[in-house]
Amino acid sequence: QKEVEQNSGPLSVPEGAIASLNCTYSDRVSQSFFWYRQYSGKSPELIMSIYSNGDKEDGRFTAQLNKASQYVSLLIRDSQPSDSATYLCAVILNSGGYQKVTFGTGTKLQVIP
Amino acid sequence: KAGVTQTPRYLIKTRGQQVTLSCSPISGHRSVSWYQQTPGQGLQFLFEYFSETQRNKGNFPGRFSGRQFSNSRSEMNVSTLELGDSALYLCASSPDRSGRETQYFGPGTRLLVL
Numbered sequence: 001q002k003e004v005e006q007n008s009g010p011l012s013v014p015e016g017a018i019a020s021l022n023c024t025y026s027d028r029v030s031q032s033f034f035w036y037r038q039y040s041g042k043s044p045e046l047i048m049s050i051y052s053n054g055d056k057e058d059g060r061f062t063a064q065l066n067k068a069s070q071y072v073s074l075l076i077r078d079s080q081p082s083d084s085a086t087y088l089c090a091v092i093l094n095s096g097g098y099q100k101v102t103f104g105t106g107t108k109l110q111v112i113p
Numbered sequence: 114k115a116g117v118t119q120t121p122r123y124l125i126k127t128r129g130q131q132v133t134l135s136c137s138p139i140s141g142h143r144s145v146s147w148y149q150q151t152p153g154q155g156l157q158f159l160f161e162y163f164s165e166t167q168r169n170k171g172n173f174p175g176r177f178s179g180r181q182f183s184n185s186r187s188e189m190n191v192s193t194l195e196l197g198d199s200a201l202y203l204c205a206s207s208p209d210r211s212g213r214e215t216q217y218f219g220p221g222t223r224l225l226v227l
Contacts, residue, residue, distance in 0.1 A: 098168075
């Protein structure tokens with residue numbers, strides 16, 4: 001089992017719809033979770049961080065965390081063509097005494113005008 | 114504030130050579146992390162430096178090493194290059210690395226090993 005898993009997509013949604021991106025992780029004791037957006041040919045940029053169970057909202061973005069199910073998701077409301085990018089889930093895992101930032105392979109989102 | 118800068122932006126090397134990449138963090142940031150990004154493996158954590166000390170590391174062989182200087186600038190070195198080392202190498206800086214601060218990524222160095 002991969003440490004952080006995401007569906008690679010592409011996930012296609014029409015403009016104005018809700019895009020739902022999912023991520024599961026293997027380390028039950030992980031405490032820090034992040035969503036990054038990466039446009040083609042660009043570096044990742046942080047969208048949201050979440051540390052506690054439940055929902056965290058920031059504008060059109062909502063991150064949801066369920067530690068019992070080892071599941072974190074990102075909802076994008078009123079999706080825009082400019083949201084078309086690869087979305088990376090990142091989790092801080094403890095490995096051999098070190099904290100290791102582990103990324104999923106990303107989900108490619110396409111918002112169709 | 115200037116962003117994270119990385120030099121060089123592009124590099125072509127041959128197998129067996131070594132390479133050194135440089136990263137200058139955002140002013141005031143003390144933590145620098147390095148990542149390798151490839152189409153097949155995605156973004157993988159190499160190591161993190163804080164106050165000139167390697168604080169965390171990923172699962173890469175010893176050919177990959179790094180260091181951080183007193184001004185927080187960091188270098189990453191890869192010795193005895195292999196074809197599989199061809200990748201985009203990204204560094205990211207943050208004020209600290211307690212696990213909750215935002216990391217800011219640089220533009221990356223694209224390395225091609227022939």
